[in-house]
Amino acid sequence: MxxxxxxxxxxxxxxxxxxxxxxxxxxxxxxxxxxxxxxxxxxxxxxxxxxxxxxxxxxxxxxxxxxxxxxxxxxxxxxxxxxxxxxxxxxxxxxxLLRDLTDEVQGNIKITAASHVVCPVLDDALARFHSNHPNASFSIEVHSSADAIAEVAAKRASFAVCLVKDHNPKLEYRRLYREYFGLFCGPNHPFFGRKDLTVADLAGQSSVSFETDRLQDVLRPVTVMRAQAELGQKITGVSSHLEEVRRMIIAGLGIGPLPLHVAARDVRDRQLWQVPPYDGLPAIDVHVVWNPATVKNRAEELLLQEILTAIETTPMEVRTYR
Missing domain, CATH: 1.10.10.10 (Winged helix-like DNA-binding domain superfamily/Winged helix DNA-binding domain)
Structure with missing residues (x-):
């Protein structure tokens, strides 16, 4: 014994x-x-x-x-x-940390992000930080939201900007912005340019979507929207990257969901066309996620504080993109 x-x-x-x-x-x-x-x-x-x-x-x-x-x-x-x-x-x-130790703010900031995060509040915070601390460097890696959070939990990343399904009690979360999803088709689709469509017209159409577009996952509201349009049965393509979902929609593989503010330029350029529904669209929140147990260098601490201050001082309606 x-x-x-x-x-x-x-x-x-x-x-x-x-x-x-x-x-x-x-x-x-x-x-x-x-x-x-x-x-x-x-x-x-x-x-x-x-x-x-x-x-x-x-x-x-x-x-x-x-x-x-x-x-x-x-x-x-x-x-x-x-x-x-x-x-x-x-x-x-x-x-x-030891390598970057100096009186000047420098060092590398590793950010993990979901694909195609479009947020002026975040962009302005990065611009202000770089202006004040030009010797700090950045590396931004694109992951699925689940993998981005895993990098933060493992202390391999400074923080993540991504969608959140479940909250890990060891991590901290702040809502950065809210985006609304709609359904779109590409120039080769027979629905392109039509203004007389109803939700009923979408029944049986092929669709493309995100890998997390499932009832038990982070894009559940988008899944419900597709199901109500009866698009769920014929999924011709999926990806964890927004750019690839966009590519498949434009290529005519099917109707697919995209954030309205991200798709706005393509709609103006006649690369995408929004189809019903137009009201009651699903809202998805994007968060900043960090690990309080991670010992951060000065650059990481200051940038995170810059972003959190921007969140606190910017009303939610300004951080909501329709």
Whole structure:
């Protein structure tokens, strides 16, 4: 019994654990095989297998089930992965913070965003920040909203600008703006240019949409709108990127949903045509999401505060795009 208690003693585990083993384990957990992980790490497969065994010996638990035809985390592996992702993110950010340490505001700000976020309030905040701190740099990566939030939760991103389905209690959220979705067709569609259409005319038409356009997902109101127009049965294309949904609509693959303010220019240029319904359109909120447990550099802190101040001082009706 004494040996068992000693094996799982927190002080002993913390004292003997090699942080590089945790980094290797994170890659293993996110890979499809030992070979895949070895390729990502630039190591030989036996070295990665040995690192996994060493970590399992240190922890005293089997972490990865590699039985024939199976490659999956055990329960202990899933628990460790959840903690290791945060630790790995903190270590990576620590090196960045030390590198960027100076009296001048500099350093890189990594933003993850859903595709085609169109928000003048956000653009103005970025412009003001850059004017005041020209030596700070930005990297903006486009992800699905779920992946954008995962990057923030793992401390791999400064903050995210995206749609939100469920609130993670470890993260902070502020509504940035609200957009309304309508249905559109492209120039080659027989409905293009018609002003006499009703919702009933859309029944049975092919449609394209977003991967999150499902009753249980973040675009549920859009799903309901498509269902009411009886467009749900023939989906000819889906994408997580707004630009690709737009492309499919313009190409004539089907009728599809887009934010009204994003589609406005294409409507003026005769690339898109709005079809019914025209009233009671679904509203979708876009949020700024950040992780309060992430140690931010000065540039990240100041930009986030700039954006939050803009949100607080701009009335919601100004941040609502119809």
């Amino acid at each position: 004494t040996d068992l208690v000693s094996q799982y003693d927190p002080d002993r585990v913390a004292r003997e654990l090699d942080w590089n083993l945790l980094r290797t384990f994170v890659v293993l957990a996110e890979s499809h095989s030992i070979t895949d992980a070895a390729n990502q790490l630039g190591l030989r497969q036996p070295s990665v297998s040995a690192a996994l065994k060493k970590l399992e010996d240190r922890i005293g638990r089997k972490l990865l089930d590699r039985s024939p035809g199976r490659y999956a985390l055990t329960h202990a592996g899933r628990l460790l992965y959840h903690e290791a992702v945060e630790i790995n993110g903190s270590v990576l950010r620590l090196s960045t």
